[in-house]
Amino acid sequence: MDPRSLANLVAAMLVREREKHLGILILAVVLVFLAASVLLLSGALRHEMELALDGQPDAVVQRMHAGRPVDLPVAWADQFAALPGVSAAQGRVFGRYFQEQNGVYFTVVGIDFFAENVGKELEALVAGLDVREFLDGDRMLVGSRVAGFLERGRYGGVYEFRTPEGDPVPVTVHGTLPEETDLVGADLVLVEIGLARRILGLGPDEATDIALSIPNDTEADAVMARIIGTHFDLRVLLRREMSAGYADSFRLRSGLFLLLGGAVLAAFGLVLFQRYSLITGTDRGQIGVLRATGWSVRQIIVLKTSESLVVGLLAYLIGAVGAVVYVHAAGAPGLMGLFLGFENLGAGAGPLHWIDTDALVLLFLFYLLPFTASVLVPTWRLANLDPVEVLR
Amino acid sequence: MIRVRSLTVEFPASAGQMRRVLDQVDLEVAPGELVVLNGVSGSGKTTLLSVVGGLLRPTSGAVEVQGRAVAKLTDTSAAAYRRDTLGFLFQQNYLFDRMSVLDNVALPLVAAGWSPGRIRTRVTETLATVGASAVVDRTIAELSGGERQRCALARALVARPRLLLCDEPTANLDAAGRELLLDLLDERKSSGVTILLATHDPLFDSAPHVDRVVRLEDGRVVTT
Numbered sequence: 184m185d186p187r188s189l190a191n192l193v194a195a196m197l198v199r200e201r202e203k204h205l206g207i208l209i210l211a212v213v214l215v216f217l218a219a220s221v222l223l224l225s226g227a228l229r230h231e232m233e234l235a236l237d238g239q240p241d242a243v244v245q246r247m248h249a250g251r252p253v254d255l256p257v258a259w260a261d262q263f264a265a266l267p268g269v270s271a272a273q274g275r276v277f278g279r280y281f282q283e284q285n286g287v288y289f290t291v292v293g294i295d296f297f298a299e300n301v302g303k304e305l306e307a308l309v310a311g312l313d314v315r316e317f318l319d320g321d322r323m324l325v326g327s328r329v330a331g332f333l334e335r336g337r338y339g340g341v342y343e344f345r346t347p348e349g350d351p352v353p354v355t356v357h358g359t360l361p362e363e364t365d366l367v368g369a370d371l372v373l374v375e376i377g378l379a380r381r382i383l384g385l386g387p388d389e390a391t392d393i394a395l396s397i398p399n400d401t402e403a404d405a406v407m408a409r410i411i412g413t414h415f416d417l418r419v420l421l422r423r424e425m426s427a428g429y430a431d432s433f434r435l436r437s438g439l440f441l442l443l444g445g446a447v448l449a450a451f452g453l454v455l456f457q458r459y460s461l462i463t464g465t466d467r468g469q470i471g472v473l474r475a476t477g478w479s480v481r482q483i484i485v486l487k488t489s490e491s492l493v494v495g496l497l498a499y500l501i502g503a504v505g506a507v508v509y510v511h512a513a514g515a516p517g518l519m520g521l522f523l524g525f526e527n528l529g530a531g532a533g534p535l536h537w538i539d540t541d542a543l544v545l546l547f548l549f550y551l552l553p554f555t556a557s558v559l560v561p562t563w564r565l566a567n568l569d570p571v572e573v574l575r
Numbered sequence: 576m577i578r579v580r581s582l583t584v585e586f587p588a589s590a591g592q593m594r595r596v597l598d599q600v601d602l603e604v605a606p607g608e609l610v611v612l613n614g615v616s617g618s619g620k621t622t623l624l625s626v627v628g629g630l631l632r633p634t635s636g637a638v639e640v641q642g643r644a645v646a647k648l649t650d651t652s653a654a655a656y657r658r659d660t661l662g663f664l665f666q667q668n669y670l671f672d673r674m675s676v677l678d679n680v681a682l683p684l685v686a687a688g689w690s691p692g693r694i695r696t697r698v699t700e701t702l703a704t705v706g707a708s709a710v711v712d713r714t715i716a717e718l719s720g721g722e723r724q725r726c727a728l729a730r731a732l733v734a735r736p737r738l739l740l741c742d743e744p745t746a747n748l749d750a751a752g753r754e755l756l757l758d759l760l761d762e763r764k765s766s767g768v769t770i771l772l773a774t775h776d777p778l779f780d781s782a783p784h785v786d787r788v789v790r791l792e793d794g795r796v797v798t799t
C-alpha cells in the first residue's frame with residue numbers, strides 16, 4: 184500500500200469515529216500521566232536515596248542507654264581506628280534542634296575541618312567553601328527550607344540558637360546549600376564541629392556517634408564483633424543494613440502506590456475491554472466492507488493497527504510529557520507529600536533532575552502492547568471469517 | 576468466465592438443524608455475457624453472488640472464475656481477486672456514512688497500492704461515468720439514497736473489473752438513474768465485462784442487452 188494513501192484513510196477513519204477516539208485518548212492520557220508520574224517520582228527519589236547512601240560511611244557506632252542512642256567519648260574513635268579492618272574512625276556531631284515557637288526542626292551537623300571526613304556526603308556539601316572565611320566567627324550553611332524559614336521570620340541573616348542551658352548562641356548565615364542537595368539537605372544547618380557541640384549541648388570530648396571506614400566489606404562483621412566487645416553498650420550499624428532500612432521505608436511508602444497502581448490497572452483493563460468490544464461491535468461491518476472491496480487480512484490489520492497506534496502514541500506522548508513536567512519541573516505537588524510524608528519544614532524536596540527513562544520505556548511497552556493488541560486480536564479474528572458473516 | 580457446479584450452501588438454523596439455501600446449483604456465464612438472476616425474496620440470489628464473489632465459502636460444490644477455484648484461494652489471492660477481477664455492488668450499499676465519497680470509492684485502489692494523486696483522478700473519472708461528479712468531497716451521510724447507490728456503483732467500477740456482480744442495483748434509483756444504470760451496464764458489456772445481476776425488477780426482463788435470465792426458486796435453478 185502507498186503510505187500516503189494509507190495515512191489519508193487512517194485520518195478519515197479517525198475523524199469518522201472522532202467521539203470514540205477522543206474519549207479513549209482522554210482516558211489513556213490520564214492513565215499514562217498517573218502511572219508515569221508515580222514511576223518517575225519513585226525512580227527519582229530512589230536515585231536520590233542511593234546517592235545519599237553513597238555518601239554514608241561503611242559503618243556507624245552508637246552508644247545505647249536504655250535503648251536510646253546517647254553521646255559517647257570522642258576518644259573511642261582512636262581505639263576503633265586501631266582495630267584490624269578499620270582504616271579510619273571519626274567522631275561525628277549532629278542532632279535535631281527543635282524550634283519551639285514555630286514547631287520546626289533543624290538538623291544541626293558539625294563539620295570537622297581539620298580531619299578527613301569519613302563518608303563523602305559532608306565533603307560534597309561543603310565543597311568549594313572558603314574555610315578560613317567560614318571559621319571567622321560563628322557561621323552556618325543552611326538548607327533551602329531553613330533559609331526559607333529564616334527569611335519568613337525576618338531574622339536578618341543571624342539566628343540565635345539556645346544551648347540546652349538556655350544561653351544564646353547567635354550564628355550568622357554564611358550561605359545556602361544548592362537546591363540539588365534538597366532531598367538530604369533541605370533542613371540542614373552546617374556549622375563548625377565545636378559550635379555544633381555548644382548548640383546541641385555536648386561536652387568538648389563527646390560525639391553523637393562514630394563513623395568507620397571499612398575498606399573490605401567481608402571484614403565488617405568481624406569488626407562489628409570486636410567493637411561490641413570493647414564496650415557493652417555499643418551498637419554498630421553497617422551500611423548494608425542502613426540501605427536495607429532505606430529500602431524498607433521506601434517499600435512501605437510504595438505500598439500506598441500499590442493502591443493507586445491497582446486503580447490505574449483496573450481502569451486500563453476497562454479501556455482495553457471497551458476497545459475490544461467496539462471492534463467486535465461498531466467496527467465489525469467496517470472490516471467486512473474492507474474485505475469485500477479487496478483488502479487482505481494483513482492489510483486490514485495494518486490499517487486498524489495504524490489507527491490504534493495514532494491514538495495510543497498520542498496519548499502516551501501527552502501523558503508522559505505531562506508527567507515529566509509535573510514531576511521534574513513542578514516538583515510533583517501533592518504526590519511528593521504522599522511519598523515523603525508531610526514532615527518537618529513542609530514537604531517538597533525541590534526539583535528532581537534525574538529522569539527515570541527506563542521506567543518510561545517500560546511503561547511505554549506495558550501500555551502500548553496491550554493497547555494495540557486489544558484491537559489487533561479481534562480484528563484478526565473478524566478478518567479471518569467469511570466477509571458475508573462479518574457483514575450481517 | 577464463471578462456472579458453478581452443484582453448488583450447495585447451508586446455514587445453521589434453529590435447534591442445530593441446517594437450512595439449505597442453495598441446492599445443487601449449476602450455472603455457467605460466458606465472458607462478456609450479461610446474465611440476470613431472478614427470484615423471489617429469500618430464494619438465494621444474494622447467497623449465490625456472495626459465493627461467486629468469494630465472500631462466502633460454500634458447503635459443497637465448486638465455483639470457478641476465469642479458471643480459478645474461488646473457494647480455495649489463499650487470503651492474499653482472494654483479496655487480489657476481489658480487488659482486481661471483481662466489482663461487487665451490494666444490496667445494502669455498505670458505504671461508510673461519515674467518510675467522504677472520495678474515501679469510500681477509493682477503498683479498492685488504496686488496497687491496490689495507488690498513490691493519492693492517481694486515486695483522486697480515477698475516482699473523479701469514475702464518479703463522472705455514474706453521474707455523481709458533484710459529490711466527490713461530500714460525506715455519504717449528506718447524500719440521497721440514489722446518490723449513495725451511484726457511489727456504491729462507482730466503488731464497484733473504480734478498479735475497472737472484468738466481472739461485475741450487482742445485487743438489486745436499481746433498488747434506490749429513480750427513472751433517470753435506472754436509465755443511466757442500463758446505459759452503463761451496456762457500455763461495460765460492450766467493453767467485454769461479464770455481468771451477473773440479481774434483481775426482481777421487471778425492468779431487466781425486457782432490457783435489450785440481457786443475454787439470459789436465470790430463475791432461482793427455493794435454492795434451485797428452474798429455467799436457463
Ligand SMILES: Nc1ncnc2c1ncn2[C@@H]1O[C@H](COP(=O)(O)OP(=O)(O)OP(=O)(O)O)[C@@H](O)[C@H]1O
Pocket residue numbers: 571572575586587596614615616617618619620621622623666
Ligand atoms: N449468513 C446467513 N446465515 C443464515 N441464514 C442466511 C444467511 N444468509 C442468508 N440466509 C438465509 O438464506 C436465505 C436466502 O437469502 P438471500 O439473501 O440469498 O436471498 P435473496 O434471494 O437475496 O433475497 P432478497 O431478494 O430478499 O435479497 C434467506 O432465507 C436468508 O434468511
Ligand SMILES: [Mg+2]
Pocket residue numbers: 620621622666742
Ligand atoms: Mg438479496
